[in-house]
Amino acid sequence: MQDRVLLIEDDEELRVLLARYLSNQGFQVREAANGEDGLALALGQNCDIVVLDIMLPDINGLEVLRQLRASTHLPVILLTARGDETDRIVGFEVGADDYIPKPCNPRELVARLQALLRRIAWEQHTDVDAGQxxxxxxxxxxxxxxxxxxxxxxxxxxxxxxxxxxxxxxxxxxxxxxxxxxxxxxxxxxxxxxxxxxxxxxxxxxxxxxxxxxxxxxxxxxxxxxxx
The missing domain is CATH 1.10.10.10 (Winged helix-like DNA-binding domain superfamily/Winged helix DNA-binding domain)
Incomplete structure (x- = not known):
């Protein structure tokens, strides 16, 4: 079964590039060009993981993340401006799982997605018992x-x-x-x-x-x- 990635990015050229690369790497990709559409898709349980740009034309990406965290634990990777540590810090405080600075290397994005999905599914390194x-x-x-x-x-x-x-x-x-x-x-x-x-x-x-x-x-x- 393919992992479903929701890509919320308003830069059409970058979004198409990343979507094509992710598809070629075996992901099922859904796209949104703004925060409102992306939020609706994410809340509609149409994905397993979200790649979210902070700078969006309607709803700021951090606000999208806040609304997601109010009702879902979907893993989220933020796309942030290179060198903007403030966005990264706020993103983690709001509930991001990871971040990648832009311009984004598609190969690194795939590696981060795979690592995040793998560690969520992989819990053999722990010996915590249910109800402990x-x-x-x-x-x-x-x-x-x-x-x-x-x-x-x-x-x-x-x-x-x-x-x-x-x-x-x-x-x-x-x-x-x-x-x-x-x-x-x-x-x-x-x-x-x-x-x-x-x-x-x-x-x-x-x-x-x-x-x-x-x-x-x-x-x-x-x-x-x-x-x-």
């Missing part, structure tokens, strides 16, 4: 949900993967390189702050505990602090 409790948290892997005090914690697909890996090794340090590979499906590169941004968002959603339940182990990685 970690203090106020409870995981339901089949539903890909986390409950905090019996309320659903609204996480992106990437945040869920990161938290699942950390919980599976609660009390132990998970190296950044390993967490990047297991949770994001790619290698950690120099100056790549993607993982740090996701950890920051997770801490906020978990309640900004003091000390934080996700602890930074300088020079190594992260550890989930077991409840006392």
């Amino acid at each position: 409790n970690y203090g106020d948290l409870r995981l339901e892997p089949e539903q890909r949900r986390v409950y905090q005090d019996e309320k659903v914690l609204e996480l992106t697909a990437t945040e869920y993967e990161i938290l699942q890996v950390l919980l599976a090794r609660a009390g132990s340090v998970v190296r950044k390189t390993d967490l990047m590979q297991w949770a994001l499906g790619r290698r950690l590169e120099a100056y790549d702050r993607t993982l740090d941004m996701h950890i920051s968002n997770l801490r906020k959603k978990l309640g900004n505990d003091d000390p934080p339940r996700i602890e930074t182990v300088r020079g190594l990685g992260y550890s989930y602090r077991l409840p006392a």
Whole structure:
């Protein structure tokens, strides 16, 4: 079965180029030239993953993402202006799973799509049991949900993967390189702050505990602090 990609991009030349390349790589591609049409297609469950440009002619891509996150956990890759770190940070805060700077290399986009889809489907690296409790948290892997005090914690697909890996090794340090590979499906590169941004968002959603339940182990990685 082909993975269904929704490409929301107003630049027709780029959209056609990417759509053709993705189709040749085995993806089923649907296209939208503006945010309103893209949002309707995404909410209509017409895709498995979304590639979303931030600069759109009607609804800003970040607003499209906000509306998506209000009702769906669809994985989303943002297309951002090269060098615009503000858009990337805000995108992660709103709920993006990954980003690619424009101009976009089609080969890199395929690699990111495949990595994101693969890690969502691949959970063999964890040993978290359904219903297992970690203090106020409870995981339901089949539903890909986390409950905090019996309320659903609204996480992106990437945040869920990161938290699942950390919980599976609660009390132990998970190296950044390993967490990047297991949770994001790619290698950690120099100056790549993607993982740090996701950890920051997770801490906020978990309640900004003091000390934080996700602890930074300088020079190594992260550890989930077991409840006392």
